[in-house]
Amino acid sequence: MKRRDLIRHLTDFGCELRREGGNHSVYWNPANEEVAAIPRHSEIPINLARSICKQLEIEPPPRRA
Numbered sequence: 001m002k003r004r005d006l007i008r009h010l011t012d013f014g015c016e017l018r019r020e021g022g023n024h025s026v027y028w029n030p031a032n033e034e035v036a037a038i039p040r041h042s043e044i045p046i047n048l049a050r051s052i053c054k055q056l057e058i059e060p061p062p063r064r065a
Contacts, residue, residue: 003042006049013058029056
């Protein structure tokens with residue numbers, strides 16, 4: 001999945017950018033204080049995207065064909 005699509009999914013569920021790191025952007029879910037690092041790759045594997053959503057305790061992104 002595209003990184004921008006994952007970021008849009010995270011923000012739709014209330015997650016916010018916490019800080020920018022050297023190779024990652026750190027997003028957090030203010031509802032439960034969970035934090036996850038998003039790599040700066042144009043394509044992020046769907047399994048990694050689902051894992052990030054699980055860390056943030058939000059609904060996983062839909063699988064696309």
